[in-house]
Each structure stands twice: as structure tokens, then as C-alpha cells.
Amino acid sequence: MKYKVNEKGYYGDFGGAYIPEMLYPNVEELRQNYLKIIDDAGFQKEFHQLLKDYVGRPSPLYLAKRYSERFGANIFLKREDLNHTGAHKINNTIGQILLAEKLGKKRIIAETGAGQHGVATATVCALRNLECVIYMGEVDIERQAPNVARMKMLGAKVVPASSGSKTLKDATNEAMRDWINNPVDTHYIIGSVVGPHPYPDMVAIFQSIISEETKKQLLEQTGSDQPDYVLACVGGGSNAMGMFYHFMDDENVKLIAVEAAGKGVSSGFSAATTYLGKEGVLHGSRSILMQTPDGQVVEPHSVSAGLDYPGIGPQHAHLFKTGRGQYVSITDEESLDAGLLCTQLEGIIPAIESAHALAYLEKMEFKGGENVVVCLSGRGDKDLDTYIKYFNL
Amino acid sequence: MNRIKQLFASKKNILSIYYTAGYPNTGDTLKIAELLEKSGADMLEIGFPYSDPVADGPVIQASSKQSLDQGMTLNLLFEQLKDLRKTVTIPVLLMGYVNPVLQFGVEKFCEACAEVGVDGCIVPDLPMVEYEEFYKDCFEKHNLSNVFLITPQTAEERIHKIDGLTNGFIYLLSSSATTGKNLEVGNTTEAYFSRIKNLNLKNPTMIGFGISDKQTFDKACSYANGAIIGTAFVKAIADGNLEESVSTFMKKFKS
Numbered sequence: 016m017k018y019k020v021n022e023k024g025y026y027g028d029f030g031g032a033y034i035p036e037m038l039y040p041n042v043e044e045l046r047q048n049y050l051k052i053i054d055d056a057g058f059q060k061e062f063h064q065l066l067k068d069y070v071g072r073p074s075p076l077y078l079a080k081r082y083s084e085r086f087g088a089n090i091f092l093k094r095e096d097l098n099h100t101g102a103h104k105i106n107n108t109i110g111q112i113l114l115a116e117k118l119g120k121k122r123i124i125a126e127t128g129a130g131q132h133g134v135a136t137a138t139v140c141a142l143r144n145l146e147c148v149i150y151m152g153e154v155d156i157e158r159q160a161p162n163v164a165r166m167k168m169l170g171a172k173v174v175p176a177s178s179g180s181k182t183l184k185d186a187t188n189e190a191m192r193d194w195i196n197n198p199v200d201t202h203y204i205i206g207s208v209v210g211p212h213p214y215p216d217m218v219a220i221f222q223s224i225i226s227e228e229t230k231k232q233l234l235e236q237t238g239s240d241q242p243d244y245v246l247a248c249v250g251g252g253s254n255a256m257g258m259f260y261h262f263m264d265d266e267n268v269k270l271i272a273v274e275a276a277g278k279g280v281s282s283g284f285s286a287a288t289t290y291l292g293k294e295g296v297l298h299g300s301r302s303i304l305m306q307t308p309d310g311q312v313v314e315p316h317s318v319s320a321g322l323d324y325p326g327i328g329p330q331h332a333h334l335f336k337t338g339r340g341q342y343v344s345i346t347d348e349e350s351l352d353a354g355l356l357c358t359q360l361e362g363i364i365p366a367i368e369s370a371h372a373l374a375y376l377e378k379m380e381f382k383g384g385e386n387v388v389v390c391l392s393g394r395g396d397k398d399l400d401t402y403i404k405y406f407n408l
Numbered sequence: 409m410n411r412i413k414q415l416f417a418s419k420k421n422i423l424s425i426y427y428t429a430g431y432p433n434t435g436d437t438l439k440i441a442e443l444l445e446k447s448g449a450d451m452l453e454i455g456f457p458y459s460d461p462v463a464d465g466p467v468i469q470a471s472s473k474q475s476l477d478q479g480m481t482l483n484l485l486f487e488q489l490k491d492l493r494k495t496v497t498i499p500v501l502l503m504g505y506v507n508p509v510l511q512f513g514v515e516k517f518c519e520a521c522a523e524v525g526v527d528g529c530i531v532p533d534l535p536m537v538e539y540e541e542f543y544k545d546c547f548e549k550h551n552l553s554n555v556f557l558i559t560p561q562t563a564e565e566r567i568h569k570i571d572g573l574t575n576g577f578i579y580l581l582s583s584s585a586t587t588g589k590n591l592e593v594g595n596t597t598e599a600y601f602s603r604i605k606n607l608n609l610k611n612p613t614m615i616g617f618g619i620s621d622k623q624t625f626d627k628a629c630s631y632a633n634g635a636i637i638g639t640a641f642v643k644a645i646a647d648g649n650l651e652e653s654v655s656t657f658m659k660k661f662k663s
Contacts, residue, residue: 023537033506035463035532036557037584039566178469179459191462198561198584296507296533297460309481310511311459 018263024212029329032211033296037195046213052117065109070099076232081360088381092391093229102393103254104135108204110221112139115202122146122201126190128155128183129321130162131393132206137171147171150189152182155320162397180314183324187298207251208328211299215328222257230261237386246271247390248371250322252331254392273371275317276344286315287344288327289335302332318347319367345374351405366393411499411527412553412576416612422634423661424451425641428471430480437488441496447658456485456504463532465588467639482512486520493525503530518550528553528576559584560600571609580615588639589618601631622661
């Protein structure tokens, strides 16, 4: 468990809770209660029941035959795209809404980039009849219109974030401001493994169902619960952390995290945080973030709204710094090409986020016969406009 | 004894003004300090801007953005404050978020503060535990006061801990809110202010967030050693002649 959080809320040099006093009581309430609530047998029963009956878990681990032939390795896709609402995000929102109820909260807020976390949050709020406010960057509202419509239909209020780059970072700022202004009855469902402790740990625990299932499924399908490689895309890093979680201590399993290079890591339009970033503090935790020498956060770029974030979660920063994880990047174009390839070889239209992870397969060299798991974190329905424009379909 | 302690030892109803460095124009930082002292401010909080100011409302966000867009940095701020103590005698604090301080270097930051004659700092997202472990010695070595915030939700035990850790004043937030909300002193706020007053803290207290006119200022002063005005002042100097805006604004509180 050497990659897990310590009692002070840190992963090596990263983590902590860098929050203004206004947020302290809320975050402290969570810190004191989250493990107690999550470990409770009644909570576990309800959580797993909903994951099964409502989300549709376990999600399949699919051996992609034509993909495997192409790359000369056994490529398994962990089908988080088949979850209700179309991505891994719902694993976390189910967990957090149940936790919010236990804490007696009446109002839910969340930030969203691609809209997947916003939809997953609005969905569980409808399910549990709680008021829901979603903060979303103006730019993202433009490029993810179908998800905005879904959130509204689910009864959520979608509030545009119009500061800064008007994307995920700014939506997160606005959600934090909302929480400051509503300190008593509101729970903030952060959608990734970012934010002040205990959020990165809590979200990782809820997403760890991905690797928990994968291990069992691999054992059944290959006779071993340890693949050679595990790949996932990283914006803030929640699907990757869920995918890595139960493999972190299996040191022979190589963990590959794929960041968004945007138009190229040196183009000035990138979101490749580990390549371009330095250690610093953003959104309540010490991690690695893209910033100027003066400590101002740099606006990221990615064609994929879900990866368009200038930081990574503190646990990822720790995996990166210790060398446990390999952090690489894929450009906008490479990801779109990989999305089309996956569609044509396997009949699966992936989210552009997930297509980043798939694209990295092209850069790997296989001896033959390796077992490789790629987290197909979401489906591409929300990205059709982008695909259509790029390929002139 | 630093200037902050001297001020609280000698004066009541202290009026402290916050403004953003490098706003409205990059070169205005020192000039505003001088104008504020001349027109009766007792203490200054100069904000060093940050790209992601989560504790701030729209007015201070916008001033920070404008200042950054015009090229403000911490290096430049210390350069601008080089001759601060030739003309400004009242206490000056720097207020901002932790990441620019981290990138500048904590030790170097404290040194620079001491060198130009800054008396203290307010870093809202620097947690108490981190301060105690990594920053306190450095701050104390350079005779800098570190000011912590408390809100109506801050537990009493924690207030006493903060009181033990700080040596300037305690920043009492009128409510849990981002900057720029109006102060509505209802029964709960009054009860909270009275509760804090009755704790007999070793440090003086200043009430901030939502103070915008003489009436709210006086009200705050009846519960604390003084009050802090930020958003209302930043709004007032947005455009027009700086001398006039500052003097007109300050007259409202000095009548």
C-alpha cells in the first residue's frame, strides 16, 4: 500500500488540503467521516446494489480480436463506456451521493468538463431527489451541447463559468466558490481524483471498482490477474486511478497514463501536465500543474474537454515522481485517428478522452502475446460533432 | 515590536483597506498606498494577484485578471515596493494565494517582505498545519505576522489554536462567503461576533468581507478592533482620477 494516502493526507510530496478557512469545516467533516461511512456494511451493500442494478456493472472486459491482431498483443478493453450515462464517472457519483445523504446534505454541486461528470451527477440527483447545480465552462457548454441538454432534462441547473479559459479549471473554481457561499447544506461532488484531501482518496476508492473487476475478469479469461500493461487516459485522472488502483502494488504490471498533448507538447496548446508542469498547488492540493514561473496557472488545451485540465491528481503526481507510472502524451490528431480506428475495427465509438489511451498502443512495441488492458472510459456519442468535422463524415 | 502590534496597541476602530497590486494600472501600487495613508487609512492589505482566486468574488477576480494581463508578478511587486518605507508609515500586509509564494520560494518571499518593510501576510489557502510545520519559523525570523481567517463555522477549539499561532490579528469573516457579498448583520451574525468577542482572544480581531459603507464599518467596529474593506474600494478606483477616487471613497468613512 505504499502508493496510498498517508494519515496526513499526502502521497509522498503531494496532496494535503490547501483550502481557505471557509471550506475547512466541510472538508474536515468529510475527512473525519468518509472512511467510516464507506466501510459500513450497509453503505457497501447499497453502493454495490446500485452499481449492479442501476449502472449495469460489472462492465465487461472485452478481448478485442481485431485490435489484438493489429498490435500483436492481447488487447482487452475495460468497457466503462457501457455504464449507465456512458462513462466511468457514475461510479463516483453513486458513491458520493450516498455519502452526501449520510452526511445529511440537501444540495449537490459539481463541476464538469466534457459534461460526463455533470450528467452522472445530475443523474444520481434525480435518482435520490436532491437539488443539483452543475458548473461548466462556457467553452465546454458550446462543444458538449448534448450533455448540457441531458443535464437540464435531468433537472439540474447548469451554470456557465465565464472566468479564465472558461473550461474545466474555471468550472472547478466556480464550484468551490459556491461551496464557500453555501457552507452548511451543500455537498460538492468533485468528479476527479483532485481537490483537497480526502477527495483524491475518496474518488479513487469509488473508482477502484474498475480494477477490482478487471482483476477477477483477467483471472477468468487468462488464468492470471496480472496483465503486462494497463493503460488509461489522464485529465485529472479518475478513470486512470480506478484502473490502476488494485495494480499499484503489483510492481510487475506496467501502468501507463496517457495525457493530452493537444496540438503538440511544445505548441503552447497542450494539456500534457507531467511534461509541461511543475510542482505547485491548485484546487486544494499540492501536485504537478502547468504554470508560469510566477505561479500563475496556464490555460491548457485539448480537443477532449475531459482532459483539458492544467493539473493531475496528487496520487498521479506521486506515481509519476516515483516512476511507478509511465506518463506519456498523445496529440489531438492521434487521438481522433485512434477513435476512428477503434470504431472501424471493433464497432465501438470511444470518447475522445479514451481514444487518447487507445492511441498510445500505436507507440508501444510488443513481443507478442502480452496482455494489455485499456480503460475505455467513455463512449463517443458526445463527441460525434468533433469526429464528423475532423473526418468530414 | 512590528507596526501591526503598535497600531493595535494605540488605536481603536481601525480602518484597513485591501487593494490589488498593479490595478487599475501596473504602476499604481505604491501611489495607492501613499494616497490611502494620506486620506486616513490605518492599515493596508496589498493583494498579489493569482489566476485562480477561489475565495474571491467577481470584482476582485476581475481586478486580479486585469493586473496579471498587464504583467504583474511578485518580483515586480517587490520592485515597486522597494521605497515603500520612504513614504508610507502605516502597517502593510501582503495578501494572496499560496502557489505564487511557493514558486517564488518561501524563504526568499519572507526575506523580500522584510526588506521592503512589509509587516505581515494573509494567505487564505495556506493551511494551519503547513504553516506551523514549514513556514512559521521563517515568518518569525523576519518579524512577519501571519494572519488567519475564521468564519461563523470555525469551531472554538480551532479558533484558540489560530489565536495561539498568529501574532498580528485575526481576520473575522462576517459570513462564509467569497469576497464582495454584502454584510447583512442579522441576529446570527451578531451572536457570532459577540461569541468571538467573549472568547477574550490574545490577538485583536478585524472584521472583513461585506463592509462597504460607514454604517457597516461602525457596526463591525462595535464587535472588533476594526474592519477591512476590499471589494468596495477596488470598485471605487476602477476608473477616473485616482487621487479623487481614493479621497472621495475615504471621506465616507471619516465623517
